[in-house]
Amino acid sequence: MCASANVPAGSGTAAAALPSMQAMNLTQPFRGSEAVAAGLLTHAMLRGPRFRRLFPDIYAPADAEVDLELLSRAAYLLVAGRGALGGYSAAELLAASCGPLGAPAEVVAPHRMRSRPGLLVRQDELPPDEIEEVGGVLVTTPQRTAYDLGRRGTLLEAVIAVDALSNVHGFDPAEVLLLARRHLGGRGSRRLPRVVELSDRRSGSPMETRLRLALEFGGLPEPELQHPVGPYQLDLAYPAVRIAVEYNGGDHLDPDRALHDLQREAYLTAAGWVVIRFGAYIVIRRPDWVADRVRTRLVAAAASAGLPLEALGAA
Template structure:
């Protein structure tokens, strides 16, 4: 039997037809089935990117990855935890618990190749996600795709004009109005929206202080608001954070940091804590709270 690279998903029927595996081996303990006829080695870590690559095999040559799966291949990690893979094809694909299969004909100029797979283009992907998810998740996706691929969020409305009457399109103007391609991560977008929905002054995004960039900042009172992700637990990153914190403190800045749970589950508490700090700073500076807005 020839050696085969099984680190990526593969069609079981193709492996058998080529003589690389037997039906017995495929049904054995070495392999795991993700979708009908789509397998991986049993100890392969199945993250969202790999799940999406596996789903693509169901429509290879006659479809594409769409939605959050397309965003993942386009370099934007914005899918909710546990999201199913998403494919789009002219042909019907049998439903599966870990798969969203949409039957649609995507214009060729709204498709591209990413990571060797055919996916919906960044603008089309933003358009699709923005009309099928909640307002916050829609803005998160549009921010991320616009940031990574350098387009204006308003371009989503251009895609919508090509597909008038599509379900969910009524939400798109509000999504575009709330989007900002300067946002550096999904969590930054969530924090920004929490502040905006609470009626707080709009912060400056990606504000530079010396050699450092602050996620969201109120320069007039030197207060920054940042997401504190799991990557900050890395020893090298932790050392960098200490140096950064010392520099910002010496420059007169204070930084409010929030973890994933509170940002996602309790955005109201994020806004409340920022409001408390801004109210005190505005009183001390003798300016109205509204004067702190970047707008």
């Protein structure tokens, strides 16, 4: 097991990642006491309508969207460099957003610190080579973040996280198992082989992962991911019978995207493809229904082609 690494507030990279009063940016989370000491604000102004309090002494503009990235940056200020952002906070800063709505900010620290509303603190080893700086704050590396998220939550949530991080950062999900061997006995590590087995870094989004696993857990053949058809790629495809399965997200309502979709649909139809699409509600709430509908289409197509259903799976 690797030795824990302390991350003191006044030394090394951590100190560089903390804002100085001279460089204080009041459009981002900031310490109210530092803003007052610097003469930028008064206590009355902090209590007024221009700012909102996120954590003790940590403020942000009142009109700022309080999303996970904002909360995470605020949390990092609160702990003053005594750890690194981890879990869904790290994934957010690493451009691999995969957390549920309302997820709290999360910090991993080698020493005990108190959690509070909106902030989850996990005490764990924090070796220096499992931390990196992103946008002025320390976060766990993509592989370490995948290792942490792969050990908790539901199996589905774990695979979604590993897919997202490995897709954005281009690593093999099996690297998570190397970290498991490094951190022997880590809570939840026993299920990591199954998480890695189900993971696929080609999944382009958390919803694509949900859709793929709906088919997997429904006992259907494994589809090809990101299958090319002319200038387009299909999320999940069964090339032998030219059936594709895709997630239909809210961005498809954008006029420019809608036009692109019409052109894409015309091309795929001309090429003999049938695309089965599902919205978020059905994918999340009724994955069994998704699998049943796809199964019906695949069974009919396989019979017409004179193929057994299992022959449709990815090679």
